[in-house]
Amino acid sequence: MAIKIYIDQGHNPEGINAGAEGFGIREQDITYQVGHFLFDILSEDYRFTARLSRPTPQTTLGYSNTSSLKERVTQxxxxxxxxxxxxxxxxxxxxxxxxxxAYVSSANSAAWYLAQNIVSEIVRRTSTKYNGVFTRPSLYVLKNTKMPAVLVELGYITNYEDNQRMIDNPYQFAYGIYVGILNYLELPQKNTDL
Structure with missing residues (x-):
């Protein structure tokens, strides 16, 4: 039975629940790209099945900040x-x-250990600074999901070096999340020849 991963690409393309900006780059464009790469990587691994909150760059969820978050959680x-x-x-x-x-709802939980693996692997692959894992039980998507949920902050869009890393190598951020998931689940990396 394939492991089901719901990938929520944070924020909408514009307007309602739009994200942060830095150096002319929009958060929602980075999250869309990284999420799509993660979807592709997971889809090529028979052990997983994945779903995206934003299948296309234009996909808009909800009609307010709260309803946008609610729709992702409901899906x-x-x-x-x-x-x-x-x-x-x-x-x-x-x-x-x-x-x-990364943010999770509670410490020493499944999400907490998953988040640690994801952050460590992103840092290893992209050379960002390791900031750790924090509990934020009030965050809507962490509070209302019925499965372990991790909110990953890839880097700071307002920091020039992080910004450039996210623009230049979104695939490595996605692959870092993937390998973090594998490490947490104690699954070997798939042989690409198979």
Whole structure:
């Protein structure tokens, strides 16, 4: 039975629930691209089946911030996903703040250990700074999902170096999430010749 991964590409293309911006780059474009790469990688591995919150760049969910978040959670819960991965890019008023981090609803949970593996692997592959895993039980997508849920902040869109890494190598961020999932599940990396 394939493991079901719901990939939530954070934010909408524009307007309602749009994301952060930095150096002329929009968060929702980065999250769309990384999510799509992750979907492709998982789809090539028979052990997984994946679903995207935004199958196309124009896909818009909901009519307000709350309804946009609710629709993502409802899709994952209805599909009975095994894991929920929400992809984001962070932002700060301080352009020096940088690095990769993740948020989960509670410490020492399945999501917590999954998040640690994902952050570690992204950092290893992209050379971002390791910021760790934090609990944020109030975040809608973490509070309302019925499966382990991780909100990954790939890097800071407002930090020039992180910004360039996300633009230049979205595939490595996606592959880092994939290998983080494999490491958490103690699954070997698939032989690409198979």
């Amino acid at each position: 994952a819960n209805t599909w009975k996903a095994d894991y929920f991965i929400s992809i984001h890019a962070n932002a700060s008023e301080n352009p020096d703040i940088n690095g990769t981090e």
